[in-house]
Amino acid sequence: MTTEILMPALSPTMEEGTLAKWLVKEGDTVASGDILAEIETDKATMEFEAVDEGTIGKILVPEGTEGVKVNTPIAVLLEEGESADDIDSSAPAPEAAQADAGEEAPAAGGSDETAPAPAQAKAPEPDETPDWPEGTTLKQQTVREALRDAMAEEMRGDDSVFLMGEEVAEYQGAYKVSQGLLDEFGAKRVVDTPITEHGFAGLGVGAAFGGLRPIVEFMTWNFAMQAIDQIINSAAKTLYMSGGQMGCPIVFRGPNGAAARVAAQHSQDYAAWYMQVPGLKVAMPYSASDAKGLMKTAIRDPNPVVFLENEILYGRSFDVPDLDDYTVPFGKARIWRRGGDVTIVSFGIGMTYALEAAEKLAGDGIEAEVIDLRTLRPMDIPTVLKSVQKTNRCVTVEEGWPQGSVGSYLASVIMREAFDWLDAPVIPCTGKDVPMPYAANLEKHALVTTDEVIEAVRKATYR
Amino acid sequence: MAARKSTRKPNVSADELLGYYRDMLLIRRFEEKAGQLYGMGLIGGFCHLYIGQEAVVVGLEAAAEEGDKRIATYRDHGHMLACGMDPDGVMAELTGREGGYSRGKGGSMHMFSKEKHFYGGHGIVGANVPLGAGLAFADKYRENGRVTFTYFGDGAANQGQVYETFNMAALWALPVIFVIENNQYAMGTSQQRSTSTADIYTRGAPFGIPGELVDGMDVLAVKAAGEKAVAHCRAGKGPYILEIKTYRYRGHSMSDPAKYRTREEVQKMREERDAIKHVRQLLLSGDHASEDDLKAIDKEIKEIVNASAEFAKESPEPALDELWTDVYADMAPQNA
Numbered sequence: 043m044t045t046e047i048l049m050p051a052l053s054p055t056m057e058e059g060t061l062a063k064w065l066v067k068e069g070d071t072v073a074s075g076d077i078l079a080e081i082e083t084d085k086a087t088m089e090f091e092a093v094d095e096g097t098i099g100k101i102l103v104p105e106g107t108e109g110v111k112v113n114t115p116i117a118v119l120l121e122e123g124e125s126a127d128d129i130d131s132s133a134p135a136p137e138a139a140q141a142d143a144g145e146e147a148p149a150a151g152g153s154d155e156t157a158p159a160p161a162q163a164k165a166p167e168p169d170e171t172p173d174w175p176e177g178t179t180l181k182q183q184t185v186r187e188a189l190r191d192a193m194a195e196e197m198r199g200d201d202s203v204f205l206m207g208e209e210v211a212e213y214q215g216a217y218k219v220s221q222g223l224l225d226e227f228g229a230k231r232v233v234d235t236p237i238t239e240h241g242f243a244g245l246g247v248g249a250a251f252g253g254l255r256p257i258v259e260f261m262t263w264n265f266a267m268q269a270i271d272q273i274i275n276s277a278a279k280t281l282y283m284s285g286g287q288m289g290c291p292i293v294f295r296g297p298n299g300a301a302a303r304v305a306a307q308h309s310q311d312y313a314a315w316y317m318q319v320p321g322l323k324v325a326m327p328y329s330a331s332d333a334k335g336l337m338k339t340a341i342r343d344p345n346p347v348v349f350l351e352n353e354i355l356y357g358r359s360f361d362v363p364d365l366d367d368y369t370v371p372f373g374k375a376r377i378w379r380r381g382g383d384v385t386i387v388s389f390g391i392g393m394t395y396a397l398e399a400a401e402k403l404a405g406d407g408i409e410a411e412v413i414d415l416r417t418l419r420p421m422d423i424p425t426v427l428k429s430v431q432k433t434n435r436c437v438t439v440e441e442g443w444p445q446g447s448v449g450s451y452l453a454s455v456i457m458r459e460a461f462d463w464l465d466a467p468v469i470p471c472t473g474k475d476v477p478m479p480y481a482a483n484l485e486k487h488a489l490v491t492t493d494e495v496i497e498a499v500r501k502a503t504y505r
Numbered sequence: 506m507a508a509r510k511s512t513r514k515p516n517v518s519a520d521e522l523l524g525y526y527r528d529m530l531l532i533r534r535f536e537e538k539a540g541q542l543y544g545m546g547l548i549g550g551f552c553h554l555y556i557g558q559e560a561v562v563v564g565l566e567a568a569a570e571e572g573d574k575r576i577a578t579y580r581d582h583g584h585m586l587a588c589g590m591d592p593d594g595v596m597a598e599l600t601g602r603e604g605g606y607s608r609g610k611g612g613s614m615h616m617f618s619k620e621k622h623f624y625g626g627h628g629i630v631g632a633n634v635p636l637g638a639g640l641a642f643a644d645k646y647r648e649n650g651r652v653t654f655t656y657f658g659d660g661a662a663n664q665g666q667v668y669e670t671f672n673m674a675a676l677w678a679l680p681v682i683f684v685i686e687n688n689q690y691a692m693g694t695s696q697q698r699s700t701s702t703a704d705i706y707t708r709g710a711p712f713g714i715p716g717e718l719v720d721g722m723d724v725l726a727v728k729a730a731g732e733k734a735v736a737h738c739r740a741g742k743g744p745y746i747l748e749i750k751t752y753r754y755r756g757h758s759m760s761d762p763a764k765y766r767t768r769e770e771v772q773k774m775r776e777e778r779d780a781i782k783h784v785r786q787l788l789l790s791g792d793h794a795s796e797d798d799l800k801a802i803d804k805e806i807k808e809i810v811n812a813s814a815e816f817a818k819e820s821p822e823p824a825l826d827e828l829w830t831d832v833y834a835d836m837a838p839q840n841a
Contacts (some may be wrong), residue, residue: 054549054551248643
């Protein structure tokens with residue numbers, strides 16, 4: 043059996059090329075790895091090596107030939123004991139080889155089949171069960187304490203959970219979120235890291251591959267931009283790239299968004315960035331009970347979770363149910379206030395403006411329904427749609443930038459799913475499209491304000 | 506068995522040598538076949554061949570024990586074969602088929618095997634280095650005595666996160682072996698043009714990590730160095746660096762015109778320093794094997810590789826609903 047040498051594809055996009063020069067002639071013996079020819083592609087001139095050993099029986103395409111299609115036979119190789127007489131020039135082999143390769147080659151993008159989306163119930167009903175049973179004892183707790191308690195409870199229950207980050211142990215947390223954890227769990231499980239975000243984020247992901255459940259604290263999410271490759275390329279994509287073999291149970295957490303007077307490099311809201319990434323889950327709690335319940339859920343989650351906290355909220359107190367194991371599921375929004383005139387959707391610190399605006403608007407007889415998304419991925423779209431179908435109007439509130447904001451995504455979904463119910467355009471209220479300024483008066487203007495939310499609601503309700 | 510061995514007069518058994526010969530030959534023939542399938546359009550995208558570097562993984566795998574972990578870069582086919590992954594599954598992943606290790610969703614650069622403790626296959630240069638230290642962190646946390654081989658190249662050795670990792674690995678005495686496969690070219694940029702100091706193995710010294718330069722064309726030298734590094738890690742002494750000088754015969758990836766080095770340079774390495782030829786000579790000169798014995802091995806390897814190529818061609822493309830699986834471990838994909 044003679045072997046045909048085919049015109050090779052020498053780049054991901056090559057379809058044809060020029061056979062610039064033969065470096066062997068008929069009768070030459072070649073071994074695997076020997077250079078046979080020079081081939082010009084659209085990008086470069088490349089050397090083409092032999093794969094099999096044998097004797098060049100016949101050169102089918104002379105040098106200098108342009109436009110030689112990939113997989114065209116360009117020469118015939120004779121194995122030991124064969125001679126040029128074995129080459130049957132009228133044999134249909136070249137054609138067959140071409141057809142074969144054509145069939146075998148994976149369809150390059152242009153396939154007109156479309157992948158069927160997995161079966162999903164159309165417009166599922168929102169889950170409206172209360173977060174805790176009636177009659178549960180409540181205690182006042184700050185967001186900071188709630189986060190600490192959540193981590194401590196999960197660390198008690200599962201020895202594979204550990205916390206690492208800058209100043210989490212001996213300093214007790216740059217924002218005191220990890221207060222007391224070193225004393226209870228020791229330095230093995232509460233690990234101070236060097237200032238090395240890229241490195242320790244990657245190390246955390248590796249530890250998760252290795253079977254642990256790391257909680258990686260970023261002193262602020264602003265610093266996590268140094269580590270974003272590990273969060274997205276290593277943590278979020280590996281389950282998919284491994285065909286489901288290797289997951290990454292890890293929580294990345296820390297304060298996100300503007301604090302006060304720390305200016306542009308320390309004041310960015312990353313909600314919309316991380317919300318975009320398949321493979322990640324993204325939580326952004328407002329209240330202490332949600333901070334606790336969502337954190338416990340995040341630590342138990344088998345996927346990477348981006349947990350966006352807020353420095354200003356750390357010190358705020360809320361009712362927290364006094365339960366042994368209080369968790370909040372991902373993908374379930376919370377309705378803070380019922381109303382029939384407009385839906386205000388927010389999350390995280392944006393809820394402060396949303397609730398304040400709703401309070402003031404109620405004084406003028408406008409009743410807003412205020413929804414806290416709590417998690418941005420998965421996002422509780424059914425609860426938003428159900429409310430909008432009732433109020434026919436929607437305003438969204440966040441501190442992040444306007445272009446590609448969470449609000450603009452919500453607006454697109456509402457337009458697609460509830461167009462016929464809308465009596466006014468969806469109005470996203472966002473931070474201003476500028477880096478955060480330092481001056482006190484400018485900073486105030488750069489953030490979304492309660493007055494802007496009120497104005498948006500008046501626009502949407504024509505009142 | 507002594508950890509240190511002279512490579513001049515190797516005190517190794519015939520079986521051992523035959524094993525190395527076989528494993529290295531499998532990688533070479535597999536990679537040649539992969540190059541051929543790429544040329545036929547059956548493998549797409551990027552495909553980084555390991556030809557020339559075979560002695561590195563084969564030598565280090567000989568120093569590893571069951572349960573030890575390994576994590577590699579995008580030039581990972583050799584590592585997978587050397588740790589015992591199935592050539593059929595690797596080749597079928599290269600062709601993007603259902604029978605591939607990632608069911609066609611990872612490709613050449615992204616394959617994993619929990620069973621063989623192979624943690625990828627990573628496409629971002631340098632990013633697998635902290636991941637490898639994290640695997641070692643988990644082992645130390647579990648106190649299970651395992652070590653992690655973390656492979657990267659001379660190019661990756663200029664990434665900042667490598668040094669962030671050196672610092673943490675030394676600080677916490679993590680059982681990780683940093684294997685720098687120095688094939689002397691970071692894509693098309695030679696080490697002289699990219700790297701301010703020639704000896705990469707000394708770059709752990711400021712962190713207190715011992716390092717060693719190893720001849721990567723000599724599988725026995727690699728194995729001996731690997732055993733030393735493993736013993737260091739298992740003794741709880743922290744990380745170890747092996748800079749293994751090797752040479753890749755082929756381009757960086759398939760679409761590399763290779764204008765940054767001469768054909769003579771490559772040819773000289775192939776003729777004078779080839780790792781497989783070296784073992785072949787040891788086998789023949791030591792009367793460990795006859796020409797016929799080696800021919801039989803060649804034939805056997807050729808059959809395995811041809812079978813893997815057949816499997817990779819015959820295995821169907823993944824079903825279209827695979828698009829939506831494995832995004833999350835516990836919930837439906839979003840926006841489907």
